[in-house]
Amino acid sequence: MPAYEDKDQAADSSDKVQAATANGGSAPKHSNPTLAVPGADDEGPIEVPASRSSIAESEHLMHSLSMSPSQVERRSSRNSFGASLPIPRSRRQSRQSRLSSVTLADGRPARPGMPAIQPSREILSSQVQDMSAVKTSAAKDMAFAFDIDGVLVHGDRLIPEGRRALEILNGDNELGIKIPHIFLTNGSGKPEAARCAQLSKILGSPISTEQFIQSHTPMSALAEYYDTVLVVGGEKYQCREVAKQYGFKDIVVPNDIYAWDPTISPLKEFFTAEQRATSNPRDFHKVKIDAILVFSDSRDYATDLQIIMDLLQSENGVLGTRAKDPVSQRIPIYFSQGDLLCPTEHPFPRMSQGTFRIALEAIYKQITGVELERVVYGKPELATYKYADEVMASWMEVIHNDERLPKNIYMIGDNPQSDIIGGNMYGWNTCLVRTGVYQGEGNDKENPASFGVFNNVLEAVQAALRKELGDDFKFNWSDSMNPVTGQYSVSAIE
Ligand code: G3P
Ligand code: MG
Secondary structure (H helix, E strand, C coil), X not given: CCECCHXXXXXXXXXXXXXXXXXXXXXXXXXXXXXXXXXXXXXXXXXXXXXXXXXXXXXXXXXXXXXXXXXXXXXXXXXXXXXXXXXXXXXXXXXXXXXXXXXXXXXXXXCCCCCCCCCHHHHHHHHHHHHCHHHHHHHHCEEEEECXXXXXXXXCEECHHHHHHHHHHCCCCCCCCXXXXXEECCCCCCCHHHHHHHHHHHHCCCCCHHHEECCCHHHXXXXXXXXXXXXXXXXXXXXXXXXXXXCCXXXXXXXXXXXHCHHHCCCCCCCCHHHHHXXXXXXXXXXXXXXXXXXXXXXXXXXXXXXXXXXXXXXXXXXXXXXXXXXXXXXXXXXXXXXXXXXXXXXXXXXXXHXXXXXHHHHHHHHHCCCCCCEECCCCCHHXXXXXXXXXXXXXXXXXXXXXXXXXXXXXXXXHHHHHXXXXXXXXXXXXXXXXXXXXXXXXXXXXXXXXXXXXXXXXXHHHHHHHHCCCCCCCXXXXXXXXXXXXXXXXXX
């Protein structure tokens, strides 16, 4: 087979490798393995040995904290030490206005200012609870934090056990009691109310915005810091709407910039008449963007990466300028979460926001020679769990008129690298389910779930209820119970 000798090829140390080493990165470990040309023989194509390594150069380009965190390494955050993540002050302070979003189980709006109508079942269950004080108090002292994708749903498809688990927690149990639970998802891209309405329909149980945290929910706190923001990701203009609801005053999305100057993204192929009509172009040479907020998955990597790179290299966020100092004049960038993969309707998990971030970090490092500093919200970040406490205590007031944090909290998740490590580090009991990202045998080695591994969410919920409320706790409410006539039976608690 015709082939070039080793001595014929260009110098092994390519310009790129030298540049990377000069920038403080390390050269790729395998400098020159050759990739065989499939099916090549004496008659076929000539094999020309590669003059550059065929091994990707990503490792030395990647910020060390971009990798999935591992409990074994005692790392619970994707952020650099020293970064701080603002979260909103107690939601309870604005309780009055938020109560209007609470709906009853049958979908009827609450009657503002009027006493609640108590159906007979509620009267009966409150009598049963009065007569089983110890167990009732244990039921109010436990709570669940549910991951959503891979635990309760796959995209828009229900995981059947999820429906039953929520029925039990919403009162279909021997005490007829609501057992506190919140939803803590790295999902994103829609206003909270819209996502809750969609989930309520899929799961057949009411889900209130009062018990719901998406990856970008705590980022509403950033509205106090920045006036003009670039919001990236999500379908259509839904993330613009999210940012509006969070109180950001001046919101720019990549389509606004593209509509102003299409040459900014030469690789973009489609820009529909509708997208043009609904964008808000203006002279962005005169606009100072204060921060970049990646709220959700990019729908157009090429355009979004290009515009973000332009802004990160600009002088204090003005497009068309170039910073003299790439670090001191760089505007901040925030990501709402860091998951690499997300379970969906597709048989294998799909790429998520983490992959977009890693691509950006590598591109930024390669082009500017410096590391990108960025902040990543979402699980397993401490700020997200602290915010979850606020929501949990607040939800306790809504359902039990008792604003406090239950003692025994169970996180149920499918991703050891976000749900489980975060819950473990925060002192919650953690349950890993096999219906999503995690498919392994036994417990996860790096981030083991403290309460165990379960086939699905229903098994996890039932095990936690048995642990806190007794092995014979019944997962059904019976309308035939009548404490007044003595016809009721509630299991004994250990
Ligand atoms: O990683 C993407 C996101 O959809 C994951 O959601 O509910 O599993 O935290 P969740
Ligand atoms: Mg999940």
